[in-house]
Every structure is written in C-alpha cells, then in structure tokens.
Amino acid sequence: MNKIIPIISVVVVALLAGAWFALSQNTPPEVVINTATDQPTTADIKIIAFGDSLTAGFGVSQSQAYPAQLENLLLAAGYDVQVINSGVSGETTAGSKERAAFIAAQAADIVILGIGGNDALRVLSIADADANIRTTIDTLQASAQPPVILLLQMQAPLNAGFTYKNEFDALYQQIADDKNLTLVPFLTEEIFFDNTNKLPDGIHYNAQGYSKVIDQHILPAVERELENL
Numbered sequence: 001m002n003k004i005i006p007i008i009s010v011v012v013v014a015l016l017a018g019a020w021f022a023l024s025q026n027t028p029p030e031v032v033i034n035t036a037t038d039q040p041t042t043a044d045i046k047i048i049a050f051g052d053s054l055t056a057g058f059g060v061s062q063s064q065a066y067p068a069q070l071e072n073l074l075l076a077a078g079y080d081v082q083v084i085n086s087g088v089s090g091e092t093t094a095g096s097k098e099r100a101a102f103i104a105a106q107a108a109d110i111v112i113l114g115i116g117g118n119d120a121l122r123v124l125s126i127a128d129a130d131a132n133i134r135t136t137i138d139t140l141q142a143s144a145q146p147p148v149i150l151l152l153q154m155q156a157p158l159n160a161g162f163t164y165k166n167e168f169d170a171l172y173q174q175i176a177d178d179k180n181l182t183l184v185p186f187l188t189e190e191i192f193f194d195n196t197n198k199l200p201d202g203i204h205y206n207a208q209g210y211s212k213v214i215d216q217h218i219l220p221a222v223e224r225e226l227e228n229l
Contacts, residue, residue, distance in 0.1 A: 047109065052090065056085060068085065107147075116133065120157065123156075
C-alpha cells in the first residue's frame, strides 16, 4: 500500500497540471490591468509588480491580487510605499521584454518580476525564455535609476515533460545567480499544489493563496530590500 500512495500523488499532480495546461489554450486576450503609468505618487517608495495574470490577479478583485495585499501590509508596517500592479494576462517573456523599457522609465525603487508561466504552459523554447528574461532584466538595470529587482520563481507543469520541467524550473536560479538577484519562491509546492489556495481553474491563486505566498515569501524579501534603500 505504501508503494501505491506516491504513484497516486504523482498522477493527481499530473492531472492537475494537465488541466492547467488545457485551460491555458484558451488564454484570455492580453488585457492590461492597472499597468504602471507616469502617474505621480507622493509615496517615498515605488514598487512595480511586473508580470502576467498571476501578478494582475486574474479571477480575483484587484484588492485581493498580490500587489494590493502587499501594499496594505507594507503600509501597516509603517512604510510609505505604493505598489503598482503592472500585470498583463496572457503575457509571455517576449511580452515582458517589449514592456521592459516602459517599466524602466517609471523609476521604481523595486521591481518584482514574475514572468514565464505562460511560456511554460505553452511549452515554448526554454532558450528563448532565458534570453527574454535576461534582456528584460538588462533593460531594467540600464535605466537612469535602476531598481532593485526581485525575481519570482515560476514552475512548468508536469505534462510538459520532466526534462522540460527540470530545465525550465532551474532557469530561474541560474538567472538569479548570474544577475546577482534575489530569487523569491512563488509557485511553491506547499502553497500552489494545495487546491484551497487556487481558483477552480487550477492555474491562478485565490485571495488566500496570494496571502500565504506574500506572508511566507514576498513580504520578507521586500522588507529586506527596503531596509537597504
């Protein structure tokens, strides 16, 4: 019986990942949600959350998406901060590369970069994703006032194949090491694979899932960087 349980677990995770991939084939049009603009802010610190629907908060209210929850927690902790949600549903690493110059021009103190999930869902080239993420980071760092960049760890679904998944997942740590960035866990096994933390689509976090990943990973990483600003 003990030998059967791990097999069942793998099958269940694979089925969930398969549903994730199947739903991705009907990805909604790329709709910009609260994207960063030149809007003035009186806050001392500007943070831009730059990414896809997982940043935008697809399927939840804007107050429940991680940028808004993060801002509320930082304000409660006494930081004079604005967190701008610059997530675009359906965006791939190629899209983030194209938007990088615009984000860089916003002169943020911190950019939280969470991109690549749609590349993995579509099983796009890992080499292209690698190049696109690196170019995005280079563009942000080449700005007149380069921000601190926090890179969110993404994961590929199991149905993409173990070889693809292993190579894709390892990409983020390699980029973080090469670019001397902090890698922040985001799609974690203990949070993401708990269905109570996701929407029925099995792809996106719900308000509870965002809250957990913020408390456990994003907030501590941001606070560490704020202490150094």
